[in-house]
Each structure stands twice: as structure tokens, then as C-alpha cells.
Amino acid sequence: MLSPKIVKHLNQLQYKKYRREYSEFVIEGIKGVAEAFASKSDVLLLIVEGSQREEKEIIDLIVQAESRSIPVEFCGRKDIGNIKTTDTFPGVMAVVEYTDNTIDDITAGHVVCLHDIKDPGNLGTIIRTADWFGISTVLLSENSVDVYNPKVVRSTMGSIFHVQVIRSHSIFTDLSRLRDDRAYQLVALDIAGTSLPTSFSASASTVFVFGSESHGLPRDLDSLIHTRYTIPGKGQAESLNVAISAGILMSRLS
Amino acid sequence: MLSPKIVKHLNQLQYKKYRREYSEFVIEGIKGVAEAFASKSDVLLLIVEGSQREEKEIIDLIVQAESRSIPVEFCGRKDIGNIKTTDTFPGVMAVVEYTDNTIDDITAGHVVCLHDIKDPGNLGTIIRTADWFGISTVLLSENSVDVYNPKVVRSTMGSIFHVQVIRSHSIFTDLSRLRDDRAYQLVALDIAGTSLPTSFSASASTVFVFGSESHGLPRDLDSLIHTRYTIPGKGQAESLNVAISAGILMSRLS
Numbered sequence: 001m002l003s004p005k006i007v008k009h010l011n012q013l014q015y016k017k018y019r020r021e022y023s024e025f026v027i028e029g030i031k032g033v034a035e036a037f038a039s040k041s042d043v044l045l046l047i048v049e050g051s052q053r054e055e056k057e058i059i060d061l062i063v064q065a066e067s068r069s070i071p072v073e074f075c076g077r078k079d080i081g082n083i084k085t086t087d088t089f090p091g092v093m094a095v096v097e098y099t100d101n102t103i104d105d106i107t108a109g110h111v112v113c114l115h116d117i118k119d120p121g122n123l124g125t126i127i128r129t130a131d132w133f134g135i136s137t138v139l140l141s142e143n144s145v146d147v148y149n150p151k152v153v154r155s156t157m158g159s160i161f162h163v164q165v166i167r168s169h170s171i172f173t174d175l176s177r178l179r180d181d182r183a184y185q186l187v188a189l190d191i192a193g194t195s196l197p198t199s200f201s202a203s204a205s206t207v208f209v210f211g212s213e214s215h216g217l218p219r220d221l222d223s224l225i226h227t228r229y230t231i232p233g234k235g236q237a238e239s240l241n242v243a244i245s246a247g248i249l250m251s252r253l254s
Numbered sequence: 255m256l257s258p259k260i261v262k263h264l265n266q267l268q269y270k271k272y273r274r275e276y277s278e279f280v281i282e283g284i285k286g287v288a289e290a291f292a293s294k295s296d297v298l299l300l301i302v303e304g305s306q307r308e309e310k311e312i313i314d315l316i317v318q319a320e321s322r323s324i325p326v327e328f329c330g331r332k333d334i335g336n337i338k339t340t341d342t343f344p345g346v347m348a349v350v351e352y353t354d355n356t357i358d359d360i361t362a363g364h365v366v367c368l369h370d371i372k373d374p375g376n377l378g379t380i381i382r383t384a385d386w387f388g389i390s391t392v393l394l395s396e397n398s399v400d401v402y403n404p405k406v407v408r409s410t411m412g413s414i415f416h417v418q419v420i421r422s423h424s425i426f427t428d429l430s431r432l433r434d435d436r437a438y439q440l441v442a443l444d445i446a447g448t449s450l451p452t453s454f455s456a457s458a459s460t461v462f463v464f465g466s467e468s469h470g471l472p473r474d475l476d477s478l479i480h481t482r483y484t485i486p487g488k489g490q491a492e493s494l495n496v497a498i499s500a501g502i503l504m505s506r507l508s
Contacts, residue, residue: 031492121375125495134488155495162490198452198506231505236416237385238285241409244383244501247494251485251502252452 002047002079010047010083013095016146024097025148027160029090030057035158036096037064045095047083050074052091061092085150098148101166103174108204109136110253111178112246115171115221116143116212122243123147124155129243131159133250138163139207141171175224178207186225188217189245193228199254208249213242256301256333264301264337267349270400278351279402281414283344284311289412290350291318299349301337304328306345315346339404352402355420357428362458363390364507365432366500369425369475370397370466376497377401378409383497385413387504392417393461395425429478432461440479442471443499447482453508462503467496 002010012018013026024044027036034057036043046065052058053074065072080089112130117123123145130138145152147165156163168174178184187202188209202208209225211217217225231240231248240248256264266272267280278298281290288311290297300319306312307328319326334343366384371377377399384392399406401419410417422428432438441456442463456462463479465471471479485494485502494502 125498128491128495129498131489131491132485132487132494157492159489159491231386233386234388235385235413237382237413238411240386240501241379241382241497243495244379244497247498247501248505251505 002073002075002083006045006047006073007079007082010093010095014085014150016149019146019148023099024095025153026085026093026150027096027153028085028093028150029154030061030092032153032158033061033092033094035161036094037061039161041161042097043068043070043094044097046070046072047093047095048072048074049080049089049091050076055091058092086154101164103139103166103168103178105164105166106137106178110202110204111135111137111139111184111207112250113139113141113171113175113207113209114144114242114246115141115210115217116215117141117210117242118145119213120145120149120151121155122213122241124152124157125243126246127152127156127163127165128159129247129250131156131162133253135250136164137166139166139168139171139174142168172220172224175207175209175221179224185227187227187229188222188225189231189249190217190225190228191230191239193230196229196231196249196252199252201254208246210242210246256327256329256337260299260301260327261333261336264347264349268339268404270403273400273402277353278349279407280339280347280404281350281407282339282347282404283408284315284346286407286412287315287346287348289415290348291315293415295415296351297322297324297348298351300324300326301347301349302326302328303334303343303345304330309345312346340408355418357393357420357422357432359418359420360391360432364456364458365389365391365393365438365461366504367393367395367425367429367461367463368398368496368500369395369464369471370469371395371464371496372399373467374399374403374405375409376467376495378406378411379497380500381406381410381417381419382413383501383504385410385416387507389504389507390418391420393420393422393425393428396422426474426478429461429463429475433478439481441481441483442476442479443485443503444471444479444482445484445493447484450483450485450503450506453506455508462500464496464500
């Protein structure tokens with residue numbers, strides 16, 4: 001049985017307000033929790049479904065937690081109804097502390113910048129795809145969905161621990177500084193650009209900027225862009241999904 | 255006010271069982287409904303939120319419905335709570351009839367085949383992406399999510415009316431027939447394949463086969479494949495999301 005205090009805390013972490021207040025988020029599932037342990041993040045609490053405590057992979061996680069003096073709590077069926085963030089509880093979850101980074105923490109490598117991305121699945125998928133292609137940083141505008149939203153965390157499939165995600169307080173200021181103070185090239189996908197090459201190289205100091213699902217890039221950001229590409233289509237669809245566009249671009253970077 | 259009979263029917267169409275029984279599905283939003291009118295599908299009923307009946311785009315839809323003798327129903331705030339499939343009702347929805355196609359209806363062009371795809375957003379996004387790249391047919395295995403599920407329909411962004419989607423009763427039989435009777439080439443994305451070329455051409459008679467999000471391709475289908483490609487990565491992610499893989503492959507077809 002979990003204490004009412006822990007149940008309340010886990011419920012609070014489903015809301016952005018409390019995640020910000022505590023600088024904590026929840027990760028679910030064996031793979032996600034294992035990635036948390038393997039990362040530089042601080043794991044604060046491990047929660048295991050009592051009936052699964054004899055599973056080999058779960059035992060491994062418990063042993064890891066104990067070796068680092070991380071508290072382990074066991075929960076019963078009744079608790080699960082109160083703490084789960086999905087229809088099915090995957091047997092294990094952890095509370096993880098996060099630290100906020102700024103653009104000053106970008107030391108090297110390409111940056112994928114998302115302006116006002118709203119769909120949690122799209123954001124999670126883009127972080128996972130960035131990880132696949134070895135892109136180290138994702139920069140989010142101030143009105144994007146929270147990266148520690150449980151749906152985002154889940155759809156990153158653990159990649160949230162491999163990619164540095166920066167939540168900007170002013171994306172215009174941050175992109176301007178990267179461009180003017182640090183000589184970054186700003187490349188955008190846009191319907192008015194030239195055809196995206198099937199394979200292309202870009203300086204390590206490049207930000208790839210993607211507009212929102214519904215509104216594209218606002219004019220103030222548009223004025224900062226050096227190069228525009230488009231992904232040519234030949235069907236009747238009006239546009240590509242932003243995660244698909246980002247995936248195609250990342251896959252062509254050589 | 256909608257009649258209880260219509261409210262009941264709209265609610266039934268949220269379930270696959272009834273969609274199959276009636277061969278009908280629901281499409282929401284101005285763009286989706288306009289695409290339905292522009293398509294060869296039969297629109298059976300138009301439902302408009304009463305407070306929006308003076309909006310120009312809504313009036314256009316009403317005029318189109320009336321010119322084709324399609325019944326138009328107006329609904330109030332109270333109805334919306336009973337019929338909406340999302341948090342926000344987009345002001346307009348339509349009931350559309352669908353016809354079931356089989357592989358005998360494939361006349362030309364590339365086919366994207368999805369084995370046991372479960373995530374509605376992934377399926378909708380793949381249909382939208384296929385439309386963008388001019389791929390005419392998507393073939394679904396028998397245990398895939400229903401293409402007329404409201405979440406799938408929504409995430410196609412209208413492309414459900416531009417791409418022929420075939421729901422197979424036996425994907426093994428259908429792929430075998432395409433391969434052996436119609437000389438189709440079967441190409442799969444797979445972790446064991448050769449590196450996907452940055453640009454490649456494929457005969458019009460090609461099926462691109464994608465495994466499920468969690469299980470890849472089953473062995474029986476695996477034995478039918480002629481060519482295997484892989485999308486090389488260099489980060490720590492275990493895999494790419496299936497919609498991203500499909501999008502990257504489609505974008506490289508020249």
C-alpha cells in the first residue's frame with residue numbers, strides 16, 4: 001500500500017504546475033525506468049506493483065535502487081487505480097528529478113527547434129527520432145507542450161534521457177542569440193523553400209526550425225532563417241505531419 | 255435538437271462493430287467534411303452546430319448537402335456532449351458510407367502494407383504521408399486498428415478520401431497472391447537489411463511491408479520478402495517509430 005502522501009504527490013506530477021514546482025516527472029515501464037537509472041538524472045523513488053516483485057527485470061531495478069539508497073515502494077491493485085497515467089499500468093514507475101538547461105548548455109551538434117508543438121505524441125516521436133539519428137539537442141518554444149507530460153515521456157521510449165531538451169523562455173531571443181552571437185545557421189522546412197536534397201551536410205552549428213502543426217512559423221522567427229527547404233509531394237494532402245517532416249530531414253543529414 | 259435515434263446512431267459509430275454493421279463512419283471538421291463531399295464516397299448525413307450555421311464555410315457545406323438531397327441536422331450545446339468524439343466539437347460532422355476493397359481493386363502504383371499496426375495516430379499519419387507522396391494504396395493486416403476509428407480518421411487530415419485503404423482478411427494470403435500471381439516485389443524495412451538508399455526507384459508493382467510497433471514482422475510474412483532495407487541510426491534509441499520509418503522510406507522513392 002502506498003501512503004496517501006505518495007499517491008497525492010504522484011497525482012500532482014500529472015500536472016505541469018507541480019512538475020515545475022518540484023522539478024520532477026514520472027517515467028513508467030521497465031525500459032523507461034532502466035534508462036532513467038542508466039542516465040545522469042537523479043531517480044528519487046521507485047514504485048513496483050507488488051505482484052510483479054519476483055520478475056527478473058523488476059528485481060534488477062529494485063537491486064539498483066537499493067544499491068543507490070533510492071526508496072522503493074510496493075503498490076497493490078487498489079493503488080494502481082489511483083496513480084496510473086495510462087489504461088494499463090506497466091508494473092513499475094519512477095519519480096525522476098530534472099534540471100533545466102538553457103542554450104548556454106549547447107556545446108556541440110545539430111539542434112532541432114520546434115515552435116509551439118502541441119501534440120504530445122509528435123514531440124515524443126521527434127525526441128526518439130533525434131536520438132536515433134544522433135542529434136543531441138531539441139529546443140522548444142515557450143508555448144510548446146511540456147516535455148515532461150506523461151504522454152510525451154512515454155512516446156520518447158526512453159530517449160528523453162539521451163537527448164538534451166531545452167525549454168526556451170523566449171524562442172525569438174534564443175534563436176537570435178544562437179544566430180548572432182554564436183554564428184549558427186538557421187534552416188527551416190517551409191512550403192516556399194527549395195527541394196530538400198536527398199542527402200546533405202550541414203555545419204555542426206545548425207538549428208533546424210520546424211513550425212507548429214497548424215500555424216507554421218510566425219513572421220518574427222521567419223525573418224531569422226538563412227535557408228528554407230521543402231519536402232516535395234505529389235498527392236493531394238495539404239501538408240506533412242511535423243514529426244514526419246522532422247524525421248525525413250534528420251534522416252537526410254549526412 | 256437531434257432526435258434520440260440520431261444520437262444513438264452516432265454513438266454506435268464510435269464502435270467498430272457498428273461501423274462494420276452499417277458500413278458507415280463519422281468525419282469531423284470543415285476540412286474533413288469538405289473532402290468527403292469532394293470524394294466518391296456517399297455522404298449520408300450532415301450535422302451542424304446550430305450556433306455556427308452562419309459561418310461562410312459551414313454555409314458552403316450546407317448548400318452542397320442540400321443540392322445533393324443529403325439531410326442536414328442542426329444540433330445544440332446539449333447534443334454536442336452526447337455526440338462528440340473529441341474534447342472540442344469542431345462545429346460540423348458527417349456520416350459517410352464506405353465500401354470495402356480487396357487486393358483485386360489494386361490497379362496500379364505502390365502499396366504500403368502495415369502488419370498489425372495498433373496506434374491510431376500512427377495509422378492516420380501514414381495514410382496522410384502516403385497521400386503526400388502520391389502512394390495510392392495502404393493494405394492493413396487483419397489485426398490492425400480499424401481505419402474508420404475516429405482517431406485514425408482525424409489524423410489522416412482528409413487523406414482517408416485520397417488513399418485506397420484495404421483491410422485484409424488474411425495478410426499472408428493477400429501478400430502471397432500479390433507476390434506469386436501478380437509478380438509484386440515485396441520490400442521490408444528491417445534491422446537486418448542493407449542501408450536504405452538516399453533515393454531509389456522501385457517497380458510500380460512493389461509492396462513496402464512494415465512490421466508492428468512492438469513485434470516487427472512475423473516469420474510467415476518474413477519468408478515472402480524479396481528485399482530488406484534498414485534505416486541506419488547512430489544514437490541510443492532502440493528503434494524508429496513505424497510512421498517515421500514509413501515516412502522516410504516513402505520520401506526516398508523517386
